[in-house]
Amino acid sequence: MRKPEQRERIPSRPPLIAPLHDETDQPIWSVMIAVDNTFTYLNTTLLSILELDQGIGIMQMLVVDDASTDGDVEQLVKDTGKGRIGYFRQPSKVGRLRNLETCIKLSRGKYVHLLYGDNYVMPGFYDEILSLFNEFPRVGAAFTEFQYINERGTPIWKHQPLAKERGLLKNWVKAVALRQNTEPSAMVIKRTTYEKLGSYFGAEHGEFWEMTVRIAAHAELAYVPKVLANFRIHGKALYSEALKSGKNIEDVTKVIGIIRAYLPLDVRDEVNAMSKKYFSQHFAQLSHKIYHELNDTEAALKQAWGALVLDINWISFKYSMLLFIKYLIAYKVIRKWVEKLS
Structure with missing residues (x-):
């Protein structure tokens, strides 16, 4: 098979898919x-x-x-x-x-x-x-x-x-x-x-x-x-390098913008805003999962901050601020200390 030519890793437009030249005996x-x-x-x-x-x-x-x-x-x-x-x-x-x-x-x-x-x-x-x-x-x-x-x-x-x-x-x-x-x-x-x-x-x-x-x-x-x-x-x-860099949020934000163009004009703004709110809440809640289960503070902070950049709403604000507070007071260190004393 021919080796693929060197091209950009992430295409900026949908790559063309050519029809089959011969559909004889085409499998289902x-x-x-x-x-x-x-x-x-x-x-x-x-x-x-x-x-x-x-x-x-x-x-x-x-x-x-x-x-x-x-x-x-x-x-x-x-x-x-x-x-x-x-x-x-x-x-x-x-x-x-x-x-x-x-x-x-x-x-x-x-x-x-x-x-x-x-x-x-x-x-x-x-x-x-x-x-x-x-x-x-x-x-x-x-x-x-x-x-x-x-x-x-x-x-x-x-x-x-x-x-x-x-x-x-x-x-x-x-x-x-x-x-x-x-x-x-x-x-x-x-x-x-x-x-x-x-x-x-x-x-x-x-x-x-x-x-x-x-x-x-x-x-x-x-x-x-x-x-x-x-x-x-x-x-x-689930937990890739994209979480540390915030690339997952950057990509989802980009996809939301691409999808906006597919929507009927009368619902574009509404759906676009709802989508940003949904994913903002998702990333804010994900930050706590990363913080507690992976012990990756850097990635957790990146997700919490990215959530607020994407959309500020009560749920995202609550979860993000809670994570920031945990980080500032060294929540995990204090918890371990308390557990040893109990």
Whole structure:
């Protein structure tokens, strides 16, 4: 395969996705597993799609590795996939957005399922998605409900269903523009949708949220409220260097601005303000989790301050000020001292 040309890590506009030159014998599915140092969880992901394998002519399976260094990904794919799962490794690290772009460009199926290397789906997922596409052929994407799992694969929280019944999510763009309410493991996007709208761009945090809103602004989406996908929460995914630098807040702020342009004029300002308020509260509360569970004061302060820069509201102000006070009075030191005395 041709090596990707040197390009900016974060595209400033959606990279073009060219149509397939030859659709003869096109598979129904392309299950594209994007890997970036998630070796610990990858075998579970591979086994899950092998269990749901519908055959070589129907389902393409390919691991696209962004030059991982935490394990021999290629050997794991060979051992577990036994020739059924393909493998492509980036010559050098290109970043999440470019790796996703590679996934889409290498896909040959009618429906593209981007699956991060630490997530997986459950039996029945592809049957439900295909049923939605067949019933609602004009949609740009289809998705199921999902749940959050921890490092061990234990469910820790089920996402609240977006609807009681399966079907179209009409006029959904306003709701999804407020905050992300689905995850990539739960959604399958038509390849023609990517060909029309392009790939991921703008920011490495919130990239899937932006894509979901972009699709909703141009086409309807189909949904089934069955929990058939898992999104894993673990240390590497949740607590990255982005928290120390505040890059996560910077990216989300940028994505909020991009999404604003997708909204109808009469609701732009309202949804934009509500979204900033929501994420401001999220980051302010996250700062305490980082402070207590990770003992990372620098990252906690960065999140608390960034929350107030994004939007000042009572909840964000309360949580941020509380964190600042804890920091100033050396809260953790005093607590340990009290515990020793008790």
